Amino acid sequence: MDKQYQFASERLLYRGVEKRDASILVNWRSDSEIIRYFVDATPISMNEHLRWFEKYQLDETRYDFMIIHKEEQKEIGFVGVNHIDGQHCFINYTIADRDCRRHGYAVEAVMALCNCFHKEGLHCFLSKVHKDNISSRKVMERLQFIEQSVEGDFITFEYFMPD
Numbered sequence: 001m002d003k004q005y006q007f008a009s010e011r012l013l014y015r016g017v018e019k020r021d022a023s024i025l026v027n028w029r030s031d032s033e034i035i036r037y038f039v040d041a042t043p044i045s046m047n048e049h050l051r052w053f054e055k056y057q058l059d060e061t062r063y064d065f066m067i068i069h070k071e072e073q074k075e076i077g078f079v080g081v082n083h084i085d086g087q088h089c090f091i092n093y094t095i096a097d098r099d100c101r102r103h104g105y106a107v108e109a110v111m112a113l114c115n116c117f118h119k120e121g122l123h124c125f126l127s128k129v130h131k132d133n134i135s136s137r138k139v140m141e142r143l144q145f146i147e148q149s150v151e152g153d154f155i156t157f158e159y160f161m162p163d
Helices: 019-029 046-058 105-118 134-142
Strands: 006-008 012-016 063-069 074-085 088-095 124-130 146-151 154-160
Touching: 006 105, 012 105, 019 046, 019 074, 063 105, 074 105, 088 105, 105 124, 105 134, 124 134
Parallel strands: 088 124
Antiparallel strands: 006 012, 012 063, 063 074, 074 088, 124 154, 146 154
């Protein structure tokens, strides 16, 4: 799959993360409210992001997408897969725009991502969710992800899509 791949769901568009997204991504990844439940909750600088982006371009086990609200034509978050190994991957997602939270966009984005990558041959989707992140735990429940394990502050959820 190309890093600039695009797809859509009912209310959202998804396009591969580009260098031009650096400013908004750094702002989101430096907002303590947004990153408080991340595995690595350390704010990032522009230089760190640009170094990550260069490595990301070469990484065939990771794909990240900007989530764009169709009607408003604005970026509201990001969703992606990483650690792809044949039939498994980890998913990550963030609805960063505060006005767009609690509208079902995370559920829609995660399901769209799973459907997209299922077509690419992936069947098992995993997600690490901070135990205190009630909103993300509800997303996992709504999508019927199953709790698999707990490690420290994080719960690993799993969703299997049969052929």
